[in-house]
Amino acid sequence: MRRYILSALFTILAFATASAQVSSKVDYKRVSPTEIDVIYTLTPQPGWHIYSTNIPAGGPTSATFEVDSKSGVELVGGLKAGPGAKTVNDPIFEMQVSWFEHPCTFTQRLKLTAKDYNLKGYLRYGACNDESCLPPQSVNCSVSGSDGPSAAASDANAKEADKKKAEAENAKTDPKNALMPADAANAAQQATNNDIPVETMDAEAAAALIGMQLAGDSLAADSLAGDSLTVNATATDGNDHAKWWKPVINDLKALDGENDYGKMSLWYIFLLGLLGGLVALFTPCVWPIIPMTVSFFLKRTSDRKKGIKDAVIYGISIVVIYVTLGLVITALFGASALNDLSTNAVFNIIFFLMLVVFAASFFGGFEITLPSSWTNKVNDKSEKVTGLLSIFLMAFTLSLVSFSCTGPIIGFLLVEVGTAGSSILAPTIGMLGFAIALALPFTLFALFPSWLKSAPKSGGWMNTVKVTLGFLELAFALKFLSVADLAYGWHILDRETFLALWIVIFGLLGVYLLGRLKFPHDDDNQHTSVPRFFLALCSLAFAVYMVPGLWGAPCKAISAFAPPMSTQDFVLDKTQVEAKFKNYDQGMQYAKQAGKPVMVDFTGFGCVNCRKMEMAVWQDPKVVKLLNEDYVLISLYVDDKTKLPEPQTRMENGQEVTLRTIGDYWSYLQRTKFGANAQPFYVLLDNEGNPLNASYAYDEDVDKYVEWLNKGLQKYRSK
Incomplete structure (x- = not known):
């Protein structure tokens, strides 16, 4: 769901200071x-x-x-x-x-x-x-x-002397060798000493050979593991290193402007609101009111043009009321508060309970209504005044009367778009779409009164719409409970449990649509209409589609909602992606000779969302193929505590920073070259160190990730 329109500002701030x-x-x-x-x-x-x-x-x-x-x-x-x-x-x-x-x-x-x-x-x-x-x-x-x-402590001085001697010995070791996995380096050295063919070595040992070459060791090798590539036995060209480390912050910003990975666009939010408004139209609280209201406006005056004008103003009033609601929500919660709530465990539990209550209301357990005194006061006021204010108050009365049906839809809409992290205007844009859909029939039927005769009559089908919405809200409620479950580590809603509940929910929805399950407000009509049959078919098919997920099938259609694969106990497919390079220069040198693009993965041993991405996205077969066959994957751990042979000082934004560990080294690379500081952070590069696509952050949408990788690959091949 989530990524943010303020990401560009965050990037600038992150570049300016590492501890903002x-x-x-x-x-x-x-x-x-x-x-x-x-x-x-x-x-x-x-x-x-x-x-x-x-x-x-x-x-x-x-x-x-x-x-x-x-x-x-x-x-x-x-x-x-x-x-x-x-x-x-x-x-x-x-x-x-x-x-x-x-x-x-x-x-x-x-x-x-x-x-x-x-x-x-x-x-x-x-x-x-x-x-x-x-x-x-x-x-x-x-x-x-x-x-x-x-008096000086002679023991302390002796210890200090020993430490300085040890540091002097360590200083003789080339820094780049310290950035190489020890086992791989030993394997590479052993292979060289014993004349073992390099093509029989694994990729990490081959990578170590490159690392030794980068350090200036004169090792000879005919090929790299599995790729039949010639390896130059000389140190990396200084020009290559300079190109690989050259800042590309502005290039990434330009690409980020072209691609909005992980963000919900305002157009999408508007359409989501429009869909919500159209659904609300066909509920028992709204649809029966439309013909009565339109007839009232057309009959209240002998001037048909004035009747049409009043109906149009009535529709505009509805838009104003709901857009104002969106603005109030934005003002109350601020620019990013709703997005902050999207991953807050306590509020996700509240969202879960709220949607369950809405679902129970749609099932007919009770009605969520506003105090009747509010409706009566507004209605009385509309009768005592005239002109535009009277029409506006009538629209306000409609909003209050229809709340038992529109309230749950509005609540779900605000939670969904508000927590998407797209824009401070998300709730307002969503309400604009909702209001336009709700107001449109009043205006159209006033302009074309003959359409009223062909409009569907009120009946039991409207209750079917409500109950169907109840099932959908119940299903989406589990998504919010899943976030809280992951945050607290309860393990009450692991992936197979989540899928089992969704299978039951959509299976019961199909049974309901076939008329085999009844709720309090349903009539006793025994036949199943053709539209209900096809909806039931879709719901039951969707339930069957999720069944293989109980054994570890990816179920891409629900990847954005279900818990990560790591929470599932039984998985048949153990396909994994593992980076063969933990050193940026080594990986870039290998990619240059292999003729492949690079994906740099800035990660951390303590990065929870990095693990989620690896388990939920990197296990997808399409992602596995792209990362293992088409890209050179370099994973750089910014919290690697392995000490550099000696601290290194660098200038950054006019200030001197000290790099003490390998993690510091890679964090410095991320800040200075890419202008970013948080993890996970993924970037695609060509062999010159230039970006091939926008950067990508935490977003478990597999299809978006595959699209992002494919676009970078196409750009690389077109060069």
């Missing part, structure tokens, strides 16, 4: 003559959370304190988190994690061991919201002085 979603400050507190506390205070923006300390291995980024250099100082214990952490069960990592949703503190105590002391260090932490994660962030600190103990 979390503000930080550092305080220093002298707790004794020989002890100092370094206190970090972090404040996340609404909707974001910061992970606490002691997250188990294999989980999200844990808060830690790291040291760049120190003398005359020792750490006392580990980093301590302040109060207020919330512990939840993460279904993706299958472990309990703790995070802070409000301002929090982390404290590291230092012990002074010499009169002159100095420490340079940093706090490293991870932050996420329900849509994306920031790469591991760092907040620097510096402690120095000459008021420590008069």
Whole structure:
């Protein structure tokens, strides 16, 4: 559903600062003559959370304190988190994690061991919201002085000397080798030493050969695994490296303007509202009112032109009323609040319960009506005034009287388009489409009164429309419950459970349409009309279509609604995609020689939505074929904590940044080349490092993803 019209602004902000979603400050507190506390205070923006300390291995980024250099100082214990952490069960990592949703503190105590002391260090932490994660962030600190103990601690100095010696040895290692998987590098080196043919090696070992070449090693190889390509045994051309790292932010923005992947267009929202209004017309609360209202306007005056004019004004009044409702919703919730609610577990439960209540109302369990006093007061007022105000109040009366039928449709429409994250105008545009559809028959029947004679008469078919809507609202309610279920890790609505419920719902809808299931307001008519038969056929066929999904079939038609495949216990097809390159330069060099385009996947070990995309989208056979056969896939983990041989400094936006880990290295690449900072983030490149299509973020729509990949492939082949 979700992506955002404000994404361009977010991209600019993300490029400007790596920690825009979390503000930080550092305080220093002298707790004794020989002890100092370094206190970090972090404040996340609404909707974001910061992970606490002691997250188990294999989980999200844990808060830690790291040291760049120190003398005359020792750490006392580990980093301590302040109060207020919330512990939840993460279904993706299958472990309990703790995070802070409000301002929090982390404290590291230092012990002074010499009169002159100095420490340079940093706090490293991870932050996420329900849509994306920031790469591991760092907040620097510096402690120095000459008021420590008069006697130096010889043991501390000895340890420091040993550390510097070890760092000097590590500095001899080429940085690029540190970015290469150790097992692959060893396999490549062993293959070279023993004259093992490279074509018999796996792709990772072949990639390691390229990595060694990038580092300047003079390794000879005749071909790469499985591709029969000549490999130059020289280091990468400096021009290639410069082209691959050249910023393409403006190019991506231009492409993002052409393609709106993951966003619901305003035209689509308008059409969705129009469809909702057309459905509302055929409910028992609206359809019977149309001929009575049109006849009233045509008979209230002998001047037919004036009657038509009044009916047109009546229709315009309906549009004004519902568009005003959309504007009020936007004003109350703000530009992005409804989108923020789209992944909020509590509000998804509320949406679920609301749609279940609407469904029960449509089934005939009760009627959702506004207080009758409201309708009476508005109706009385319309009779006492004249002119345009009288017509407007009559339209307002229609809105109140028909609420029991239109309310659930409007509620579903507002929830669906409001949480789509498309635009601050989404609710208003949706209401505009709804109102036009609702007002159109009043105007048309006034202009062409003879049409009233051929219009369908009121009857039991209108209740069939209501009950059918009840089934649909009940089905969509499960979508919102699924979001909450994934967030809290309840596992009460895993994929097979969700599919089983949808199979039952649409199966019962088909049975109802065939007249074998009755609700309180249904008549006793025994025959099944032709339209009902075909609708029943479609509903039952859809139920049968979902049955293979219980055994792991992708069921593409519902991929946007069903929980991810990872929640399903039994899956027959184990097809997977796995990146063979975890190094950008290695992957680009391989792609250049293989003559293939590249997909760069900026991901993270602690990125929940990255795992969702991999499990829900990358397992689709069409995606598997494209990524495994037509693209070179490079996955760069921005939270990889593997240390670089030595910290590297870079200038970014006029400020000096320090890259300490491989994750920092790839995060810097993402920010400076692509102007983005959140994960998951996918971009398609040619062999020169230029984008082939718009970037792609979190959106589990498989068809959109395949379309995105195919468009990039076509552009690459056309060059």
